[in-house]
Amino acid sequence: xxxxxxxxxxxxxxxxxxxxxxxxxxxxxxxxxxxxxxxxxxxxxxxxxxxxxxxxxxxxxxxxxxxxxxxxxxxxxxxxxxxxxxxxxxxxxxxxxxxxxxxxxxxxxxxxxxxxxxxxxxxxxxxxxxxxxxx
Amino acid sequence: xxxxxxxxxxxxxxxxxxxxxxxxxxxxxxxxxxxxxxxxxxxxxxxxxxxxxxxxxxxxxxxxxxxxxxxxxxxxxxxxxxxxxxxxxxxxxxxxxxxxxxxxxxxxxxxxxxxxxxxxxxxxxxxxxxxxxxx
DNA sequence: GCTTGAGTTGACGTTTACGTCAACGTTAAG
DNA sequence: CTTAACGTTGACGTAAACGTCAACTCAAGC
Numbered sequence: 090x091x092x093x094x095x096x097x098x099x100x101x102x103x104x105x106x107x108x109x110x111x112x113x114x115x116x117x118x119x120x121x122x123x124x125x126x127x128x129x130x131x132x133x134x135x136x137x138x139x140x141x142x143x144x145x146x147x148x149x150x151x152x153x154x155x156x157x158x159x160x161x162x163x164x165x166x167x168x169x170x171x172x173x174x175x176x177x178x179x180x181x182x183x184x185x186x187x188x189x190x191x192x193x194x195x196x197x198x199x200x201x202x203x204x205x206x207x208x209x210x211x212x213x214x215x216x217x218x219x220x221x222x223x224x
Numbered sequence: 225x226x227x228x229x230x231x232x233x234x235x236x237x238x239x240x241x242x243x244x245x246x247x248x249x250x251x252x253x254x255x256x257x258x259x260x261x262x263x264x265x266x267x268x269x270x271x272x273x274x275x276x277x278x279x280x281x282x283x284x285x286x287x288x289x290x291x292x293x294x295x296x297x298x299x300x301x302x303x304x305x306x307x308x309x310x311x312x313x314x315x316x317x318x319x320x321x322x323x324x325x326x327x328x329x330x331x332x333x334x335x336x337x338x339x340x341x342x343x344x345x346x347x348x349x350x351x352x353x354x355x356x357x358x359x
Numbered sequence: 360g361c362t363t364g365a366g367t368t369g370a371c372g373t374t375t376a377c378g379t380c381a382a383c384g385t386t387a388a389g
Numbered sequence: 390c391t392t393a394a395c396g397t398t399g400a401c402g403t404a405a406a407c408g409t410c411a412a413c414t415c416a417a418g419c
Contacts, residue, residue, distance in 0.1 A: 106395070116396090121377060135384085135397055149343065156337045157292020160376070166344065173350045181355050188348040195341045198291045202337065205287055206330045209301065213323040215308045220316050241365065251366090256407060270367055270414085295406075 103139040112147060122150065127164050146170075156198060166191065238274040247282055257285065262299050281305075291333060301326065 105116040122128050123137075128146055130137045139147075146167055153163040165187075172184050240251045257263050258272075263281055265272045274282075281302055288298040300322075307319050 104396080115378080117378065118376085120398090125376090137396085149340070152336045152340055154376095155292065156333045156340075157290065158340075166340075169347055173347050173354070176354070176358070178355065178358050181351050181358075185348060185351045185355070188344060188351065192341065192344055192348070195337060195344065199334070199337055199341070201287045202291045202330060202334055205284070205291075205293075205301075206327065206334070208284065209323055209327055209330065212301075212304055212308050213320060213327070216316050216320045216323065219308070219311070220313065220320070223311070223313050223316075239366075250408080252407065252409085255368090260406090272366085 099141055101141065103144065105137050105139070108139045108144065108147070112144075112151060114151070119147075122147070122160075125160055125164065127160065127167060156202070234276060236276065238279065240272050240274075243274045243279065243282070247279075247286060249286070254282075257282070257295075260295055260299065262295065262302060291337070 103111070105119050109116045109119055119128075119137075123130065127150055128139075128143055130139045130143050132138060149167060150160075150163050153166070154160075169184055169188065172180065175181055175184070238246070240254050244251045244254055254263075254272075258265065262285055263274075263278055265274045265278050267273060284302060285295075285298050288301070289295075293301075304319055304323065307315065310316055310319070
């Protein structure tokens with residue numbers, strides 16, 4: 090049997106407002122993501138009820154946004170989380186191939202980011218150099 | 225003295241169409257970036273003439289876009305390339321501080337990207353596992 | 360000298376990702 | 390019982406980053 094605190098860790102749910110506050114977004118954004126098919130929280134009557142799975146999914150979504158993924162790209166990925174449990178060989182093979190492409194794309198972005206980071210560091214070095222040459 | 229081929233490497237210029245083709249964007253985008261103050265090509269009459277510096281700047285801009293930087297963020301960085309040659313101590317110090325913040329932001333994006341990449345790899349691993357369990 | 364291709368400047372349209380009301384239901388406090 | 394705080398669904402507005410005409414110029418080729 091699980092303790093009360095342990096249960097509270099996995100059974101906890103959130104309202105839109107609570108989750109929006111915790112994630113640093115607005116309730117409008119949460120409703121928008123739902124309308125776009127990115128999340129599908131449970132309902133208590135008409136009120137949305139988010140659980141840990143929804144919250145994890147949203148963290149993934151927001152992380153993707155931070156380095157430039159569009160919502161449709163993100164939707165494709167989060168859909169794959171569900172699809173990976175498929176039992177159809179053909180389906181899994183298609184998924185795996187697509188995941189490979191997505192991985193390639195992400196690695197390309199990683200290179201672009203790293204390169205920009207190096208250039209920013211270089212400009213900073215130039216600044217320091219010039220500062221050293223001043224009185 | 226420099227050879228003819230060497231001179232052609234650094235003296236070459238481009239028209240909007242040529243440069244757009246080479247960079248894989250449209251002429252509209254180039255004009256838009258100019259209107260936004262991101263580039264300022266020379267003019268031959270009314271026609272735009274891009275040189276190597278313009279081209280390098282555009283590569284930087286496009287690279288930034290690929291991992292989610294907005295045009296205003298990018299403009300701030302490209303402006304710093306020019307500002308780093310300043311001779312005012314105060315100006316250089318401000319620049320350096322801002323460059324530090326930008327670096328921090330970029331590293332945060334790098335972490336988000338890496339984390340997403342790991343998760344994508346994990347989903348791929350799940351796919352392969354399920355495939356192995358099938359006939 | 361006239362068409363064709365590439366350039367120019369407006370000006371309005373479009374997509375993405377939400378912001379911002381408006382109008383309404385529901386539960387908790389006073 | 391009514392007000393206040395939260396929730397709900399529309400519906401319209403907006404900023405960013407271009408796309409898409411339209412109307413015009415200008416140099417090159419036939």
